[in-house]
Amino acid sequence: MGLLKLSRAAGLWVALGGFLVWTACSNIPEAGFGPRSVKAAVKPDKERKSAPEFALKDSNGQTVHLTDYKGKVVLLDFWATWCGPCKVEIPWFIEFEQQFKNRGFAVIGVSMDEEGWDAVKPYIDDHKINYRVLLGNEQVSDIYGGLDSLPTTLLIDRQGKIASVHIGLSLGKEEFRDDIDHLLGASSANLSNSDPLLTAAK
Amino acid sequence: MNSNTPSEEYLIPLKLTWAKEPLQAEQVIYPKPQSEKYDFSPTPLSVFSGNFEIVTKFKAPADARNGPAIMNGKLRYQACNNKECLAPRTVEIAVTLDIQ
Numbered sequence: 001m002g003l004l005k006l007s008r009a010a011g012l013w014v015a016l017g018g019f020l021v022w023t024a025c026s027n028i029p030e031a032g033f034g035p036r037s038v039k040a041a042v043k044p045d046k047e048r049k050s051a052p053e054f055a056l057k058d059s060n061g062q063t064v065h066l067t068d069y070k071g072k073v074v075l076l077d078f079w080a081t082w083c084g085p086c087k088v089e090i091p092w093f094i095e096f097e098q099q100f101k102n103r104g105f106a107v108i109g110v111s112m113d114e115e116g117w118d119a120v121k122p123y124i125d126d127h128k129i130n131y132r133v134l135l136g137n138e139q140v141s142d143i144y145g146g147l148d149s150l151p152t153t154l155l156i157d158r159q160g161k162i163a164s165v166h167i168g169l170s171l172g173k174e175e176f177r178d179d180i181d182h183l184l185g186a187s188s189a190n191l192s193n194s195d196p197l198l199t200a201a202k
Numbered sequence: 203m204n205s206n207t208p209s210e211e212y213l214i215p216l217k218l219t220w221a222k223e224p225l226q227a228e229q230v231i232y233p234k235p236q237s238e239k240y241d242f243s244p245t246p247l248s249v250f251s252g253n254f255e256i257v258t259k260f261k262a263p264a265d266a267r268n269g270p271a272i273m274n275g276k277l278r279y280q281a282c283n284n285k286e287c288l289a290p291r292t293v294e295i296a297v298t299l300d301i302q
Contacts, residue, residue, distance in 0.1 A: 080287070080289075081212055082212055082213060082214045082280060082287070082290065083282070083287040084210075084213075084240060084242035084243055084247075084282055084287065085241075085242045085282065085284070085285055085286055085287060086287070087242065088241075088242050112289065114290070147289070148288065148289065149286040149287065149288060149289075150286065150287050150289070151286070167286060168285035168286030169241075169242070169284070169285045169286065170285065
């Protein structure tokens with residue numbers, strides 16, 4: 001930090017010279033922009049691990065568990081109203097919710113706004129978000145790896161396993177769509193192949 | 203990082219605050235921000251980049267004791283690039299000074 005030398009001048013103390021020198025971005029411990037953004041493909045089934053369970057409240061005060069969505073493909077989006085890149089993705093997710101909901105898909109947005117619903121509810125209304133938004137906390141941040149950067153977006157398969165993780169705007173809209181479609185289609189194929197009645201009918 | 207006067211209402215501004223004693227912070231002087239374009243915003247944002255200085259003018263109350271003292275402050279900041287944002291953070295500051 002800086003060292004201040006103060007001299008008296010007509011009763012007004014004035015800081016001399018450079019007081020604080022801050023290096024933007026590069027001295028932030030978590031910094032590692034650019035190449036650190038992860039672009040991940042959907043993992044093979046065998047490599048997927050279970051998504052950590054959580055219990056968070058939605059905008060109606062209802063407690064929501066991730067396990068409530070078992071059997072569905074879930075896009076889990078950690079975001080905040082102060083996050084510009086997050087806002088690029090939200091319209092995509094609104095579209096996906098509408099397009100895929102009848103195939104067993106759901107978007108869950110988890111806001112990491114420290115101001116809570118005071119900041120988040122107006123945003124939900126203004127942007128006509130059609131999917132469930134929950135309020136995150138330190139606990140959910142910890143179990144999901146610390147959430148150093150936003151947005152952090154996960155695709156979770158019907159078995160509750162993490163198929164892919166995207167940190168930052170690392171995936172385009174159509175790539176997201178393709179991955180969701182793949183997970184929905186792959187899940188359906190797995191279900192039909194494992195059902196003896198369906199197999200016998202072929 | 204966002205400047206102290208961000209161009210969009212939703213952005214978290216840079217803010218330096220000080221404890222009320224032993225000195226009184228009369229004025230916090232931020233540098234002139236830069237205007238930079240980011241992919242996620244249709245308009246350029248007001249930011250600080252690289253090294254920059256924030257200067258604070260302090261005033262000593264009449265009963266301030268001469269000698270060494272520590273001024274405690276907090277710096278709140280939040281930074282993004284084109285692809286991602288770091289969570290807002292508050293850093294504690296302690297500046298050693300010598301009141302004469």
